[in-house]
Amino acid sequence: MSAADAPVDAQRASAYRVAEAVVRFRELGIVLALIVVIGGTALDNHLFLSGTSLQQLLSGASIVALLAIGETLVIVTRNVDLSIGSILGLSAYMTGDIFVHYPHASIVLVLLAGAGLGLVCGVVNGAIVTLFRVPSLVVTLGTLYVIRGIDASWAGGNQVGAFSLPDSFNSLGYGKVLGVPYLGIVTIICVGVATYAMRTFRPGRDLYAIGSNPEAAHLAGIPVQRRVFAAFALSGLIAGFAGVLWLSLYGSVDSTAGTGYEFEVIAAVVVGGVAIFGGSGSVLGAALGALLLNTIANSLVVINVSSYWDQAFQGALLILAIAFDRLISLRLAPALRTRRSARAAG
């Protein structure tokens, strides 16, 4: 019998090693891809490696990377938050409006106001999803439009320009410490904290358990609805916070700010190795995914590829990432099925 088991075990072990390696080295793979893209582009134009260029890569990616933190929390639980682009837009416009009326408003208060507004939106999302058991895809698609509608009716055709914003606020977007942009620093800290928390605290592990097997999570006594609610609330909070930073980076805002961000973010999260059906992936991976997609977009500009191709590239990368994950799980299935035949033979 043990002789009959051996090949089966070997086959399974190898399938499992592949799956394991993919999970473990996903982040490493993205880093390698980043090096290839940056290196390759630099061969074409060495200015791509200049300090300014690298700073731009970091700042440009940081908004998407911030949003990716919240989106990861949500996707890991087998849900999705499509409303983050609208929340970001609303928060950015509110920030602009505050400065128009109170030019000397404190930046800390403005950041808190933006985060608070986002939290309110996230709480609404989370409440509808958990109380009424409506699929999050539908709920957040709805709030995507509702929040954008509120934004549009508030802003009208108005635009708030950089001249209305205090210099101290503008420098938040452009300032650097030792050559590293503020935005990059904020993002790195947030990503670090979130990655650590997801790994180290019970509620973080609960999110993974919920996405991995919702039924078993419930049976294991995990407060599933409370955790999912918190994930949406946090995702909203982060989007609101990111809205303030977005305004400081781009300097002007109208009612269309942040349109379409949700898909850019989801693409980054999935490319970064977060399973679209929940249960696995890390905030760090998602943030690296955001950096990779932003870098590819920039490198295409540098090597003179039409910016239209950028979107096609992002889309292709997204499909590739998902197809790869699917392939791995399909490869595993037959190895599991051969298990029982070992007994039948014995």
Added chain:
Amino acid sequence: MPDATANAAPDSAAPLLVVDHASKSFGAVRALEDGWIELRSGEAHALVGENGAGKSTVVKILAGVHRPDSGRVLLDGAEVVFDTTAQSHAAGIAIIFQEPTLFPDLSVAENVFIGAQPLRSGRRIDVRRMRREAAGLFEQLGVKLDPDRIARGLSIADQQIVEIAKALSADARVIVMDEPTAALTQTEVERLFRVVETLRARGAAVLFISHRLDEVFALCQRVTVMRDGRHVVTDAIADTSTQKLIHAMVGRDLDALFPKEVAEVGETVLKVDRLTREGEFTDVSFEVRAGEIVALAGLVGAGRSEVARAIFGIDRADAGGVEVHGRRLPPASPNAAMDAGIGFVPEDRRQQGLVMPISIERNMALASLQRLQRFFLIPRLAERRFASDWAKRLQLRYGRLSDPASSLSGGNQQKIVLAKWLARRPTLLIVDEPTRGIDVGTKAEVHRLLSDLANEGVAILMISSELPEVLGMADRVIVLFEGRVSGEFARSEATELAIMQAAAGLATGEAA
């Protein structure tokens, strides 16, 4: 592992857990009537019985999934009531299911400790301690498992070990194993047995549910037999025998509910030749002739439904072939099977046989759309006429034909599925558990219908877990055990005892 107490019945008088005269009904079906079982600390106690004897109802009551309608559960002599699985868990009862549900993306150690991870300062999870404790549990169980690997891809045996480790970490005192060995290899079974010995040595009570009587004798100290939802007998293993147990399991009066008339048997319609699907069934061969009802019997998980699915082409067979009227069917093509005249009424009619939210008439017409369609459209009137014809023939009880299929009782739903296929005039009808969950009256109607069809010359392959149904309806009985044909009986030779022995993998004569 073997110590002096290993096979002696423990004589601690006070029982750890008692299910005391518990009853449970689901609608009209009495799943458990006056169920009784008593577990002592440090014993492995077997619970045996046919399919539908009420074993899984007992398990679900202990798990906190169902509450008994009457009767009590006593733990250490005090009555306990479980409304949720969490309560049962907290009381120290752990259930190991045949195929456990783990978190595939989390590590083995996390699966053991989820929700109760060891913490260090700042409520941070102490990953090292968690890993060490998990490794310690696996060592106690005498099993090699890497606490760091993810659970996805673990063999079923290893998944069970993870669940047992979870039970140990929660200090469970009653461990229920529901058919744990059904999917294990011989070496894995031996390992599980050693684990059970370890659990006993710790003073836990193990309730071991298995169809394999040899395992019951090898592992357990006492055995309880159930039949038709009732407690039949509890014996020390030393005082009983395979023969006694089987008699206790099947000893019921055969009622004459299922009269299959003798039909003229014609030419061979279906010929299954050495059909094999890796991991599901191996070398299955048999024939079904016109006018004949052939029953495919065996225990749950023996591969009966899988054989049917492969014949109909839903799953691809790895080897062997299927011939209908002497013509070989292309593999994995339900369309070809339908064209060859096969009708298939699946086991789970809610999932696979009916589209619940759409109307009765649409459901009936679903398999006959080609015949009804005119210029790519389905005329409503034709659909309705078609449906009302069949409703009359099958004595369907319904409100309106436009009502959703979900509005009907289980028996009438089954009639719709039958109508759907009968309208295609199949020459071979495969029915998987045709009367499961159907009340007695409708059951008889379905049986009469099948009998009539056989009289009209239709060949019928019937899968059934109910022995009386098999014995009453079938002209021949083919028994599967672990994916292989373990017995074939003509109507005259088929007895409950013979079928049960073949289904349990015992050679004929061994227990007779």
